[in-house]
Amino acid sequence: MENEKKVQVEMTAEQAEAFAAFQAKQKKEAEAAQRKADRETYAKMVDEEVAAVIPELRRLSDNIKVVKSKVYQNFAQVLDIKSNVLGITKDTQRTHTFTHSDGNMRLTLGYNCIDGYRDTVEDGIAMVKQYIESLATDEKTKSLVSAIMRLLSRDGMGNLKASRVLQLRKMAEESNDDKFMEGVKIIEEAYQPTMTRQFIRAEYKDKKGQWHIIPLSVTDADTDEEEEAEVKK
Incomplete structure (x- = not known):
């Protein structure tokens, strides 16, 4: 070569x-x-x-x-x-929960709900605020006014939370004030919730007695990699 x-x-x-x-x-x-x-x-x-x-x-x-x-x-x-x-x-x-007699499985059926109110809710709120303004100004009543105002605060959609109205009613009953109780009653009567989609929540209890939700959506169902990452935390 x-x-x-x-x-x-x-x-x-x-x-x-x-x-x-x-x-x-x-x-x-x-x-x-x-x-x-x-x-x-x-x-x-x-x-x-x-x-x-x-x-x-x-x-x-x-x-x-x-x-x-x-x-x-x-x-x-x-x-x-x-x-x-x-x-x-x-x-x-709105929701119904059914538990198996052995206590190891339970199923909840129901509707998601968005709180909403008719226009008359403003009348009830006005009456409740009138009651607040009629209170004395000592330290004890100041804390009560603050608590009532927190219950009247609105969510991001401009609505009162139904759970807070329930607390408001308990306070009205304890106050024995007719104006306060009537205002809360008007608020409750104005309640007009919107039912959205039906949901299903299924749960089971493991051998240690802990409840686990069965993931029924792609978002909730963890992949093997996600489960391993969760274990390492």
């Missing part, structure tokens, strides 16, 4: 500069071409994975709908019997 001979080319300064510029241009074009190929590969991977997972998630959603509907259908008769046995009108109770 003949020895390869190295050819040495002499270039002027201008030629060397032009050659270096040519090499830099080639390198830049090659890098740009590689980035474009990488983007095309990435886009292809995204398309393939999205196309593969969306049908699975749609099937999962459909299965959840079927099971949810079945659960409510199965418990419709149970709710009727509960209403007859306990004398409770079904429409007045």
Whole structure:
């Protein structure tokens, strides 16, 4: 095999500069071409994975709908019997919890609810504030005024919280003030909640006697990696 001979080319300064510029241009074009190929590969991977997972998630959603509907259908008769046995009108109770006789499983069915009030709530609030203004100004009554004003504070949607109105009624009953009690009554009568979606909460008790909620949504269901991370904390 003949020895390869190295050819040495002499270039002027201008030629060397032009050659270096040519090499830099080639390198830049090659890098740009590689980035474009990488983007095309990435886009292809995204398309393939999205196309593969969306049908699975749609099937999962459909299965959840079927099971949810079945659960409510199965418990419709149970709710009727509960209403007859306990004398409770079904429409007045938003959630129903059923616990297995062995104490290891329980199921809660109900509606999510958004608090809301008719315009007459303002009349009730005005009457309650009148009562507040009629109080004396000593330290004892100052704390009572502060507590009542906290109960009248509104949420982000501009509504009173139903749980706070319940506390307000207890305070009105303890006050024995007719004006205060009437104002709270008007607030309660103005209550007009909006029922949103039905929910199901299923729980089981482990061998140590601790309750665990069964995750029924993609958000609540932890992956293996998330469970391992939680254990390491």
